[in-house]
Amino acid sequence: MDFELSEDQETIREAVRELAANFDDQYWMEKDQAHEFPAEFYRAFADAGWLGITTPEEYGGHGFGITEASLLLEEVAASGAGMNGASSMHLSIFGMHPVIVHGSEELKRENLPRIVSGDLHVCFGVTEPGAGLDTTRITTFARRDGEDYVVSGRKVWISKALESEKILLLTRTTKFEDAPKKTAGLTLFLADLDRDHVDIRPIAKMGRNAVSSNELFIDDLRVPAAHRVGEEGMGFTYLLDGLNPERMLVAAEALGIGRAALRRAVRYGNEREVFGRPIGMNQGLQFPLADSLARLDAAELVLRKATWLYDHGKPCAREANTAKYLCADAGFQAADRALQVHGGMGYAEEYHVARYFREARLTRIAPLSQEMVLNYLGEHVLRLPRSY
Amino acid sequence: MDWNLSPEQDAYQEALHDWLSDVAPQDTVRRWLDAGDAAAFEKLFADGGWAGVGLPEELGGQGGGLVELALTAEELARAAAPSAGWLATVLAVPALALAGHRDIAELTLAGETAAYLVPAESVPDEAPRLSVDEAGAISGSVPRVLAGGTAARFVVPTVPAGTRESMPSRTAEGAPRAAVDGRELRLVEAGVPEITRTSRKLLDRSRSVADVSLDRAPSRRLELADPAEVLRQAAARAAVLVAADSLGASGRMLDLAVAYSKQRRQFGVPIGSFQAVKHAAAMILVGVEAARSAVYFAATSVDAGDPEALLHAAAVKAQVTAEGSRTAESALTLHGAIGYTWEYDLQLFYKRARLDEKLLGTPAQWNERIGDGLPLV
Numbered sequence: 001m002d003f004e005l006s007e008d009q010e011t012i013r014e015a016v017r018e019l020a021a022n023f024d025d026q027y028w029m030e031k032d033q034a035h036e037f038p039a040e041f042y043r044a045f046a047d048a049g050w051l052g053i054t055t056p057e058e059y060g061g062h063g064f065g066i067t068e069a070s071l072l073l074e075e076v077a078a079s080g081a082g083m084n085g086a087s088s089m090h091l092s093i094f095g096m097h098p099v100i101v102h103g104s105e106e107l108k109r110e111n112l113p114r115i116v117s118g119d120l121h122v123c124f125g126v127t128e129p130g131a132g133l134d135t136t137r138i139t140t141f142a143r144r145d146g147e148d149y150v151v152s153g154r155k156v157w158i159s160k161a162l163e164s165e166k167i168l169l170l171t172r173t174t175k176f177e178d179a180p181k182k183t184a185g186l187t188l189f190l191a192d193l194d195r196d197h198v199d200i201r202p203i204a205k206m207g208r209n210a211v212s213s214n215e216l217f218i219d220d221l222r223v224p225a226a227h228r229v230g231e232e233g234m235g236f237t238y239l240l241d242g243l244n245p246e247r248m249l250v251a252a253e254a255l256g257i258g259r260a261a262l263r264r265a266v267r268y269g270n271e272r273e274v275f276g277r278p279i280g281m282n283q284g285l286q287f288p289l290a291d292s293l294a295r296l297d298a299a300e301l302v303l304r305k306a307t308w309l310y311d312h313g314k315p316c317a318r319e320a321n322t323a324k325y326l327c328a329d330a331g332f333q334a335a336d337r338a339l340q341v342h343g344g345m346g347y348a349e350e351y352h353v354a355r356y357f358r359e360a361r362l363t364r365i366a367p368l369s370q371e372m373v374l375n376y377l378g379e380h381v382l383r384l385p386r387s388y
Numbered sequence: 389m390d391w392n393l394s395p396e397q398d399a400y401q402e403a404l405h406d407w408l409s410d411v412a413p414q415d416t417v418r419r420w421l422d423a424g425d426a427a428a429f430e431k432l433f434a435d436g437g438w439a440g441v442g443l444p445e446e447l448g449g450q451g452g453g454l455v456e457l458a459l460t461a462e463e464l465a466r467a468a469a470p471s472a473g474w475l476a477t478v479l480a481v482p483a484l485a486l487a488g489h490r491d492i493a494e495l496t497l498a499g500e501t502a503a504y505l506v507p508a509e510s511v512p513d514e515a516p517r518l519s520v521d522e523a524g525a526i527s528g529s530v531p532r533v534l535a536g537g538t539a540a541r542f543v544v545p546t547v548p549a550g551t552r553e554s555m556p557s558r559t560a561e562g563a564p565r566a567a568v569d570g571r572e573l574r575l576v577e578a579g580v581p582e583i584t585r586t587s588r589k590l591l592d593r594s595r596s597v598a599d600v601s602l603d604r605a606p607s608r609r610l611e612l613a614d615p616a617e618v619l620r621q622a623a624a625r626a627a628v629l630v631a632a633d634s635l636g637a638s639g640r641m642l643d644l645a646v647a648y649s650k651q652r653r654q655f656g657v658p659i660g661s662f663q664a665v666k667h668a669a670a671m672i673l674v675g676v677e678a679a680r681s682a683v684y685f686a687a688t689s690v691d692a693g694d695p696e697a698l699l700h701a702a703a704v705k706a707q708v709t710a711e712g713s714r715t716a717e718s719a720l721t722l723h724g725a726i727g728y729t730w731e732y733d734l735q736l737f738y739k740r741a742r743l744d745e746k747l748l749g750t751p752a753q754w755n756e757r758i759g760d761g762l763p764l765v
Contacts, residue, residue, distance in 0.1 A: 282663055283662055283664040283667075287664055377494045
């Protein structure tokens with residue numbers, strides 16, 4: 001057993017930390033308050049080549065694994081960029097996995113290098129108002145029309161759609177009721193987000209406001225068959241490959257926010273004096289922070305194990321789900337405690353922990369709720385009957 | 389709302405507390421518990437006239453209702469006094485009284501125990517019923533009956549022979565099943581040869597249970613207008629009284645923990661000066677005070693026949709006894725290893741509170757009942 005990061009991994013971590021440090025908490029607070037995409041930050045990471053960390057080398061990337069990608073996003077979040085920073089690039093980093101594995105050579109040549117360079121923004125279009133995590137129940141329909149498909153339907157909670165040129169879009173090409181089985185008849189496209197046929201409306205929300213979350217109204221969007229990813233009807237299967245990596249990356253982001261929050265809490269606990277001594281001397285404050293350190297460290301170990309398993313081609317669903325569950329709880333709890341340590345100042349934007357708190361909360365819901373993780377573990381690991 | 393114990397109720401609690409301090413000091417109680425001898429205390433309790441509290445005056449009791457019984461439960465727990473016989477009896481007496489068994493009520497006053505023949509871990513009205521034949525003979529076994537080893541008589545929930553005995557007396561919707569299906573409460577004398585009893589040891593020595601087997605034991609039907617309702621009320625009373633017991637044990641554990649934290653010194657200071665210790669004790673106090681408000685509210689509600697009384701009773705059984713268990717854990721932590729020793733009294737109350745959580749239905753079972761009573765799918 002070896003708990004050491006490789007030399008490459010250490011280098012990645014250091015380099016990301018250094019680059020992210022150019023964008024301080026003030027930057028993120030302003031972007032968040034202005035609901036403005038962090039273009040300068042995104043550009044800096046694209047220029048340094050980070051968006052292509054997992055993209056194969058023949059398409060301009062570095063061909064690293066999920067371990068390296070998770071270290072990247074963890075460090076981004078831990079810099080204070082939080083989910084605003086991570087979400088600005090999250091999908092560029094691993095969202096294209098189905099295209100890389102199942103897309104045509106032409107589709108890859110056309111898109112992957114542009115994603116790596118930062119020129120092409122993409123978003124992920126799966127969830128719908130009538131089908132949250134019950135993915136096979138989506139109704140957005142792609143009708144074949146000659147060499148094209150014509151797509152109509154609604155999507156919701158589509159991160160970054162406002163800023164994106166393309167969308168990895170899950171549709172039904174066979175209606176649920178006509179499909180031989182419920183997971184059949186779904187088809188994936190890498191489609192242009194043609195604003196004449198897609199109305200994109202940002203959702204007012206609690207936090208992570210530098211990156212939009214949107215509702216999409218798709219009306220007769222014409223998509224060339226060449227933009228289909230893989231075979232018709234196989235879209236659901238293609239998505240499955242990406243679920244565990246996505247959970248691991250969000251786990252890494254949650255872990256990063258937890259680290260950022262804990263760092264601020266410790267600093268404030270040492271600096272702030274009440275009753276003639278630093279408030280960090282109070283066991284009522286010190287113990288919860290120490291407890292959070294222990295929980296973050298434990299969650300990190302599960303995450304490292306999960307990404308290691310994935311990168312070694314081993315089954316990792318149990319560990320990926322557990323990592324997302326533990327990192328999200330540990331990260332949110334650390335943010336909550338950091339806020340508490342700051343007292344009234346924690347509620348003020350200028351200390352930034354309120355922003356961490358709002359963003360950390362997101363990781364207990366996305367990409368799937370903690371409860372769905374427990375469903376997975378209960379059903380597929382413990383072999384208990386399906387509970388829902 | 390302004391709700392307080394009446395001056396009489398305050399006076400009653402104080403008198404019982406003083407009496408217990410006098411006749412049941414800790415070393416005496418320990419002697420009884422180590423010897424497994426509840427009878428000595430039960431005799432003192434009856435001779436002192438305490439057994440009549442909560443029994444109607446027309447039956448020779450001293451009157452008072454569920455609030456007075458809850459005060460009794462709280463004080464008995466504070467003293468770690470043996471109380472299985474008392475609890476079983478006060479739950480069973482309403483059935484006997486309503487059925488007009490004045491003679492038996494008098495025996496109860498004299499200190500004889502009557503008990504529902506249901507497993508101690510069951511919610512009484514959800515327990516399996518024994519089957520009774522046409523001649524009134526009851527057969528079957530019930531494990532872990534509270535005070536089962538010492539009871540003089542049992543109140544037995546029955547179904548006619550041939551009926552599926554495991555069927556609970558409530559429908560899935562929580563409504564009582566119709567009385568016409570032959571569900572009854574019947575009285576059997578425990579001393580008959582058709583009954584065998586095997587005592588079981590509990591970790592908490594201040595309560596006792598026994599497995600009871602009946603092989604065609606003769607019985608009398610209790611003449612009750614609505615036996616299902618009588619049993620349901622017994623369940624509600626059980627919930628309130630076990631919660632009150634947990635309250636008493638928790639209050640005592642808080643006192644012990646606070647006293648110890650002032651006396652025990654580490655790093656040159658009393659450990660009670662550490663915030664983590666203070667906060668833990670403060671959290672116990674929060675639990676105890678919340679429990680006190682809820683328990684006595686529920687006791688009043690059940691006595692007054694409030695439409696939501698059964699939910700109130702379920703809420704205190706679920707909440708207060710679960711909190712009591714957490715209190716036990718926290719009090720043990722505050723004591724460190726000394727709390728783990730046999731010599732130190734904390735173990736008596738720790739075990740008592742832990743049993744209260746499971747006794748006569750777990751928090752999960754009682755929460756289920758609350759769920760049934762709410763407009764949920």
